[in-house]
């Protein structure tokens with residue numbers, strides 16, 4: 556079966572868009588051209604249902620639906636796509652084999668795996684070749700969220716340098732399965748703290764790290780926390796989920812690169828920034844969701860640094876040389892060496908993992924907030940300043956790569972007079988424990 560629904564012409568051709576847009580501006584213009592989606596599912600009836608569900612997105616996406624990996628490869632040979640959504644139980648070659656093929660032949664294509672009945676081991680396997688895993692049934696809301704983030708992400712990837720950089724990363728971390736299990740458990744109608752705690756408790760090494768962090772002075776808890784259920788009830792699901800994500804991510808990047816501080820210190824820098832950004836956001840933002848976004852973005856803001864440092868040690872040595880000898884700023888040095896920054900890479904990674912756009916934006920612009928033109932200025936501002944306050948208090952924490960507060964940005968947002976209050980709040984929030992997170 557082959558259903559081609561490419562019925563709508565886009566206003567701008569892809570080549571036009573690439574030609575006229577300078578790299579920086581592509582951040583703000585992801586909707587200049589239609590994206591392409593290939594849906595692969597062995598269940599013909601389900602494929603029809605998916606086509607019906609997705610029909611309202613045809614103005615934004617050109618979509619093709621096929622029911623085997625072999626047909627999908629034929630379709631891709633005719634015309635590569637931006638995103639593939641594939642069931643991992645495909646007839647014939649199988650979904651994992653298919654996604655592996657796509658990864659090798661079309662490394663720029665975003666790969667999303669899905670299934671209605673996958674064994675946890677199969678999900679783990681799929682995340683080795685897919686950027687993200689979605690449990691079935693797939694609702695319009697889930698698909699819309701996934702596609703709109705991928706849409707924005709493709710805009711970011713319009714930078715050729717970033718596309719090349721990302722496709723050359725051999726060990727691009729996948730979203731941790733345990734994080735996805737936690738997300739799924741909390742969306743279930745039977746969601747409970749005990750279910751989520753049970754998921755965390757399955758990974759003893761991670762559990763001990765989470766408890767070590769939760770019991771540190773960062774969180775100011777007066778009681779000793781000894782169980783994941785206790786941590787979840789006191790800190791809330793979002794913060795624990797963020798810690799799980801961060802711990803697992805650092806586990807995937809264990810190879811030491813040229814970055815002149817230990818990974819534990821970089822982790823600690825993320826945690827201090829997270830706690831500080833959350834406290835600053837509490838001063839400025841109404842609503843707990845934005846406050847938790849500030850925490851998550853603070854925790855993960857330098858993951859691109861981790862990825863670049865681990866995967867390209869020689870080139871990152873050159874970045875440091877430019878910083879130390881030529882006095883360049885970190886983003887300028889990274890652009891000279893890689894054509895993109897660690898903030899770009901981190902935001903790309905969080906985007907393909909499906910994290911909230913506010914978090915992705917805060918990570919993308921944490922060194923250069925003036926480039927952001929979205930509305931989530933306060934979360935970004937909180938992460939931007941918390942990162943710099945931590946670097947000011949201990950420049951060795953981040954290898955002395957210090958940057959400066961963007962006064963231009965804060966003036967434009969009418970927040971420049973808030974800096975003294977933010978600095979005081981940051982100081983009060985960050986009385987870190989001396990125990991490193993090993």
Ligand SMILES: [Fe+2]
Nearest residue numbers: 856857921922
């Ligand atoms: Fe950074």
Ligand SMILES: [Fe+2]
Nearest residue numbers: 856857942953
């Ligand atoms: Fe940082």
